[in-house]
Each structure stands twice: as structure tokens, then as C-alpha cells.
Amino acid sequence: MSIREKARQLFAEGVDGVLAFKRTDGVCIPHLFTKTEVEEICKDVPADQRYPVAGIVRRIFLSGLAGKIGVVARGCDERALIELGKQGQIDFDLLSIIGVACSEEQARYCECSKPYPSRIDVGSRFEGISVSEKVRAVESMEGDERLAYWLAQFASCLKCMGCRNICPVCYCVECSLEDENLVRRGSVPPDWPVFHLLRAVDMASRCIDCGLCEESCPSGIPLRTLYKKATEIVKELFDYEPGADMTQRSPLGTIGDQSELPGGAFEA
Amino acid sequence: MMSEARGSSVKIPDDVRIVAFLCNWCSYAGADLAGVSRMQYPPNVVGIRVMCTATVSPYHVLKALQMGADGVLIAGCHIGDCHYLKGNYMTYKRYLILREILRFAGINEKRVRLEWISAAEGEKFAEVIRSFTEEVREAGLSPLRKNEVIKSEFGEKLKNAFRSLEVVK
Structure with a gap:
């Protein structure tokens, strides 16, 4: 399935916009598409260009444009979105993720341990590299x-x-x-x-x-x-x-009664 | 707090300088007790009183090291005794992370120490200062002391590192 088809499907399900890529002067740049612009969406993800997609989503939420948004996201983008969701910067439930798996070449270059999002719509899965x-x-x-x-x-x-x-x-x-x-x-x-x-x-x-x-x-x-x-x-x-995932709590993000120490510390 | 440390007039040439962050409720009182009990400990320490060790961000420890401190001590209430209930939990977690990052950056992690010293433990305070000063002396003057680094053995290593980078880049 291409990104454009997936985006069309999401629009049919009622999302307000899709953050995908637009070809401008030969380069793919991130763009927030509305339903009428769906034909302009790049079919593929730019192979070697990466953008702070999660940062853009955060700015969209900051600007008050909050609605249901589809986001084209790699493994790292999805992790960033989850992290921002956990820290209350964005509303993760409003997002529909169009998952893109990175190529083996990209994953090796990044030494990425998980170069794919939780659900893959585009690309094929390559198991990451665990030791950097x-x-x-x-x-x-x-x-x-x-x-x-x-x-x-x-x-x-x-x-x-x-x-x-x-x-x-x-x-x-x-x-x-x-x-x-x-x-x-x-x-x-x-x-x-x-x-x-x-x-x-x-x-x-x-x-x-x-x-x-x-x-x-x-x-x-x-x-x-x-x-x-x-x-x-x-x-x-x-x-x-x-x-x-959304459920794990950051050890440095918990205060007061919820504070816990790593296992075994100071146990009598 | 920063200006307090910067303006300190304690100057100990050729010996290690240690910054100690002491929590108001336990360790500062412990230091006080050591003082009024006339216990002997090395004069290399500059104490900074903080309300809780949890207010000591890793930033402050890094800044102290940057400014040429050879060692940084953080001392607070025992686990379970924190005046703010769980402030020292936070300190402990941050300390564990900071220590590993310092190790990875190549700064001897023994330069930073976390201790729990209660208000009644004047003797422990003196002992901690004694042993920590000894440990920091063993580690030597900090390689981050800018004026002294050029002449030292470390200066040579730094020059080599610069040279090898120029080849790579």
C-alpha cells in the first residue's frame, strides 16, 4: 500500500489532516495535507531524508489546530510521538500513524535497535541492530x-x-x-x-x-x-x-509517593 | 548558589578542591555537629547549603566540575528520613545516571559521591570528608582545570586527540 492510498483511507475514516511529504523543487518536505490535496501526497517516503516529524506534530498541537491527524512516521518518529504523548505535549489518541519501516541500509547507518513502527504500512521490516x-x-x-x-x-x-x-x-x-x-x-x-x-x-x-x-x-x-x-x-x-509504549513511566518523571528506586537499592 | 561558590575565598594551591552540597535538614546539621565537636577533617571542602539534595540538579554538579572542582560531594538525609519525604529518592536516581554518563565521558566517576549523613552523624561527616578527600587526591587534579591542563600529561593526550580528529575530518 502506498502512503497516498493509506491517506485516502484515513480521510474516509474522518481524519482532518495528514502530515505527509510533498515534492517541491525535487525535494520531499513535510506538509500537512487536507482532504482536497490528497493527490499531491508523495507516494513514497524520501529514503535518506529524515525530518523531526514529532516536533512538527507538537507545533501543530501548540498552534491549536488540534484535530484528528494522520502522521507518516518511521520507528523513531513513533517513539518520539509516544514520548511526547506521555509527557502531555500532544494528544496521542488523536493521531493515526501511517507506519513506515526503514530500509536495512538506513537501519545499519543509524545502528537503530527498532527501525520500524508498531504497525507497518509501507516497506518491509528489518530487525534492528542491538549492539552499537x-x-x-x-x-x-x-x-x-x-x-x-x-x-x-x-x-x-x-x-x-x-x-x-x-x-x-x-x-x-x-x-x-x-x-x-x-x-x-x-x-x-x-x-x-x-x-x-x-x-x-x-x-x-x-x-x-x-x-x-x-x-x-x-x-x-x-x-x-x-x-x-x-x-x-x-x-x-x-x-x-x-x-x-504508553504505559511505562519514566523513572525521572515520577515524583512524590510514586517514586521508586531501582530494584534492590537500600533494601535491608 | 552559583555566585556563592564562585565568590568563595578558599584557595588551596596544589591541593584538591571539593564542592559539597549539603542538605539543610541533615547533612548541614551533621557538618555543624562535626564543627562544634571539634572533629578534625581536611579543609579542602567548600560547603553549599541546599534545602534538599533533590534541588541539586546534575547541572550543578557538572557546572562545579566545569569550574575546576576536583570532587563534588552530595550529602543528604538517609533514605526514608527526607524532610520532603522522597526528595532523596530523586537525588539517588539522578546520581546513578550522572555517574555513568561521567564515566562514559571519561571523567573519573569517583570525583562525584553521594552520601547519606544525618544531623546526629558528625563523626560520619568528618569521616566522609576524610575518605573522599583521599579518594579525590588519588584521582588527582581535575583535567578540566583549564590553566593546568596544558602542561600536564593529559594535555599531551588532548593534543593527540585533536590531531587524530583533523586526520579523520
């Missing part, structure tokens, strides 16, 4: 060498904020990276490693591993490797996977 070679490569360095490696990488940062701006799960109104008390203003590269580690700490329990941060980084800093590790840490400690 890039993370292992950094882990195998000696402590001081690892710090030197990261410092050298971070030193090329231009503080363009691209990683934050494109991140589908970054939605804070006040951003710690803009806090003068944490990161000094007016210097490039920004204070490293604090600038990048602040983000890494934030990404733990939130990062859904879409890798758009790394794609958008003009300096080619391997941010994805850093955040992949942050996600692995949370998985290991709390058995929590961001965006896996």
Missing part, C-alpha cells in the same frame, strides 16, 4: 583518552543549538543551555564539556534515538553515540525505554 559498535568503540578507550576524545570533539562546537532545535523531545520553554549561570554567554566553543553533558543528562530517559541531532550538527560531533549511551544507562538501571 560506535558506543563500544568509545567505551573501549582508556578513561583519560576518552575524555580527550570527547573534549576534542566538543571543542569544534559552534553553539548553533541545532541539536536542541531539531530534537523532537526537547520542548522546554526555558532551556538550561541558555542559562547564563550554567553556560557562559559569548564564547565559542561553549564551555565544554558542560554544555554537551547537560544535554546528555537531559537525554537520559528521554532520547528516542532518532539521530537528527548528529545529522544537523555542522561540526559532526558524534552526539548520537553520547545519547545512545545515556539511553543504555537508563535501560540498564531502571529497565525503561523511552517511547517503547
Whole structure:
């Protein structure tokens, strides 16, 4: 089934708009289609172009255009939508997902552990890659060498904020990276490693591993490797996977009486 | 809080500098008890009083390290004794994550320590400061101390890392 057919089907079921791709000047760009525009929808998903689809959906909800929306989503987009839904940024129940499975090539490039959404409408399923070679490569360095490696990488940062701006799960109104008390203003590269580690700490329990941060980084800093590790840490400690399903609660998102510690901690 | 730490006049040349975040209800009182009981412990620590260890974000720990602290201690009430019931649960979870991220970034995770010290445990406070100072001394001066890093052994490693990146890019 092509995306256009699926979109037509969704319109028949009563969705108000479909977020899909439109071919403009030879490039496919995201566009919110209404029922009358359905013939303009790209049949395929641009193979190597990826967009922060979840971020766009969040902005649609912010603008008050909330209605039933169909969304063309890859595995990572779906995870981001679930994560945003859990954190109250969007209403996940209003969304109908047109699932697109990534190609094997794409999945290998991303070292993605789940390159397909929960239901696949387009493409064929490729089982993901469970162990990230890039993370292992950094882990195998000696402590001081690892710090030197990261410092050298971070030193090329231009503080363009691209990683934050494109991140589908970054939605804070006040951003710690803009806090003068944490990161000094007016210097490039920004204070490293604090600038990048602040983000890494934030990404733990939130990062859904879409890798758009790394794609958008003009300096080619391997941010994805850093955040992949942050996600692995949370998985290991709390058995929590961001965006896996709507029922799992984030270990850092629960406060008060609901707070729990990882198994075995402080048991007498 | 930041300016308080920055403006501190404690200067210990060639020795480790430690920032300690102490919770108002337990550990700060514990430190007080150690003081009035005239217990001896190393003077390398700058204490910062916070209302609860849960108000100590990983951001603050990272910022302290960035500013050249060789060690960061977070001390609060024992689990179950938190003045705000479950504040220290949050601290503990954040600490576990932060420690692993620091390890992955190549910063010796022993530079950051979380301890539970009650208001009655003056002796424990002194002991924690003693052992932590010793541990941080073992880890050495922080490689993030910008002025000293260039001359050190780590400076060489950093230069090599820069060189190898230039080849790759």
C-alpha cells in the first residue's frame, strides 16, 4: 500500500489532516495535507531524508489546530510521538500513524535497535541492530583518552543549538543551555564539556534515538553515540525505554509517593 | 548558589578542591555537629547549603566540575528520613545516571559521591570528608582545570586527540 492510498483511507475514516511529504523543487518536505490535496501526497517516503516529524506534530498541537491527524512516521518518529504523548505535549489518541519501516541500509547507518513502527504500512521490516559498535568503540578507550576524545570533539562546537532545535523531545520553554549561570554567554566553543553533558543528562530517559541531532550538527560531533549511551544507562538501571509504549513511566518523571528506586537499592 | 561558590575565598594551591552540597535538614546539621565537636577533617571542602539534595540538579554538579572542582560531594538525609519525604529518592536516581554518563565521558566517576549523613552523624561527616578527600587526591587534579591542563600529561593526550580528529575530518 502506498502512503497516498493509506491517506485516502484515513480521510474516509474522518481524519482532518495528514502530515505527509510533498515534492517541491525535487525535494520531499513535510506538509500537512487536507482532504482536497490528497493527490499531491508523495507516494513514497524520501529514503535518506529524515525530518523531526514529532516536533512538527507538537507545533501543530501548540498552534491549536488540534484535530484528528494522520502522521507518516518511521520507528523513531513513533517513539518520539509516544514520548511526547506521555509527557502531555500532544494528544496521542488523536493521531493515526501511517507506519513506515526503514530500509536495512538506513537501519545499519543509524545502528537503530527498532527501525520500524508498531504497525507497518509501507516497506518491509528489518530487525534492528542491538549492539552499537560506535558506543563500544568509545567505551573501549582508556578513561583519560576518552575524555580527550570527547573534549576534542566538543571543542569544534559552534553553539548553533541545532541539536536542541531539531530534537523532537526537547520542548522546554526555558532551556538550561541558555542559562547564563550554567553556560557562559559569548564564547565559542561553549564551555565544554558542560554544555554537551547537560544535554546528555537531559537525554537520559528521554532520547528516542532518532539521530537528527548528529545529522544537523555542522561540526559532526558524534552526539548520537553520547545519547545512545545515556539511553543504555537508563535501560540498564531502571529497565525503561523511552517511547517503547504508553504505559511505562519514566523513572525521572515520577515524583512524590510514586517514586521508586531501582530494584534492590537500600533494601535491608 | 552559583555566585556563592564562585565568590568563595578558599584557595588551596596544589591541593584538591571539593564542592559539597549539603542538605539543610541533615547533612548541614551533621557538618555543624562535626564543627562544634571539634572533629578534625581536611579543609579542602567548600560547603553549599541546599534545602534538599533533590534541588541539586546534575547541572550543578557538572557546572562545579566545569569550574575546576576536583570532587563534588552530595550529602543528604538517609533514605526514608527526607524532610520532603522522597526528595532523596530523586537525588539517588539522578546520581546513578550522572555517574555513568561521567564515566562514559571519561571523567573519573569517583570525583562525584553521594552520601547519606544525618544531623546526629558528625563523626560520619568528618569521616566522609576524610575518605573522599583521599579518594579525590588519588584521582588527582581535575583535567578540566583549564590553566593546568596544558602542561600536564593529559594535555599531551588532548593534543593527540585533536590531531587524530583533523586526520579523520
